[in-house]
Each structure stands twice: as C-alpha cells, then as structure tokens.
Amino acid sequence: GENVEQHPSTLSVQEGDSAVIKCTYSDSASNYFPWYKQELGKGPQLIIDIRSNVGEKKDQRIAVTLNKTAKHFSLHITETQPEDSAVYFCASQDNAGNMLTFGGGTRLMVKP
Amino acid sequence: KAGVTQTPRYLIKTRGQQVTLSCSPISGHRSVSWYQQTPGQGLQFLFEYFSETQRNKGNFPGRFSGRQFSNSRSEMNVSTLELGDSALYLCASRRGGDGELFFGEGSRLTVL
Secondary structure, eight states: OOOEEEEOSEEEEETTSOEEEEEEESOTTOOEEEEEEEOTTSOOEEEEEEETTOSEEEETTEEEEEETTTTEEEEEEOSOOGGGOEEEEEEEEOTTTOOEEEOOOEEEEEEO | OOOOEEEOSEEEEOTTOOEEEEEEOOTTOOEEEEEEEETTTEEEEEEEEETTEEEEEOSOOTTEEEEEOTTSOEEEEEOSOOGGGOEEEEEEEESSSSSOOEEOOOEEEEEO
C-alpha cells in the first residue's frame, strides 16, 4: 500500500521566518495531496490541498508544491506567526480506493 | 452547519472490555472514515464506510470493527481491549468518495 514519509518531525522557527515541511509518497498513481493542521485538543483541519495535475498552489501565506516525478510535495508557510504553532500532517490519496494515507506529522513551534 | 460529532469524548476502560464509539457526520456527507492517533504511530487508517458499505480497511486486527447506518451515522467497536488500544480515535466525513475530509474532535480512549 501507499507509504508517506514526512520530515522534519519537529520544527522551531522565529516569528516572521518561513517554515518548510516535506513529504514523499510511494504510489505513483496517487492523485490528491492535502495538508492538515491539528491544534491541541482538536481534530485535524484542512489548510490547503493540491491535485496531481497541478504543480503549485498558494493561499495567502501558505503554498504547496508537488513534484510528481520525484514523488514529493512540500508545504511552505511564510511570515510565520505564533498561531501557526500546531502539528501539520501531509497525506496522499490513492487512485484506486481513494484512501488517504497520512505522514507522521510535524510539530511546528513559532517563537515570538 | 454542524460539524462532525463524536461521542463520547473521553472514556476509560479496562483490559478485556469492549467499547463502542459513535460518529455523526456532517449533514449530506455519505462517507465516514475512522483513524487511530497515537503519539508514536501518527494517524493510522482503520476503515471507511460509504453508503453503509465498507469501502476500505486498514491493517488492524479483527477486534476493530465498524458499521454505518442508513442516516450515515457510524459506529466503531473494539473488542477485548488491550493496553495498546489507548489512543485518540478520530472520525472524518466527506460528501462523496474523495477529496477533503472533515474531522471530529475525537474520542480519547484510555485502557487500564
């Protein structure tokens, strides 16, 4: 089945700096790549997603890039703020059963 | 509109007991997925139901089972509980067969 690797597992940045989280996936037929943010005591919430026919997508301070050839995708957060502190998960959806497989998560800490 | 609702939010059981968790999806959503979240293993997929049929199943033992009712509400059951079953169990719904998952806040199970 699909395998998703996510790095780093923890990331600490200063407020205003950029943060980058990277994921690789194993199934070349995967077609949908969402990113979720999980705050303490809450369920994960979608922050941005990208489909396999697109290379990059932006939404204000957040962007996602996809390299289908290398089978990796990345989350970029610019001008980080303390409220960006959370656990971020990448995921990959397979083309057959549309099952979402999640990466191991990245704990992002933004220091004021 | 109301989000995904999970009950109970917290529960404590002892080894050997069984537990049933409930999930009410967002109105109009026909797909319900269940995930187990633990600090060491991240988000592990349990199963997905779509229109009362199990569509996908993760690599969990037969002690973990689920079902979906005609109103799309879902339940999952864990029998013969083990200490390692202590986790946050997350339910997520989506309208159709793919795309964004909307998560509930989870049911935190502690097995003593």
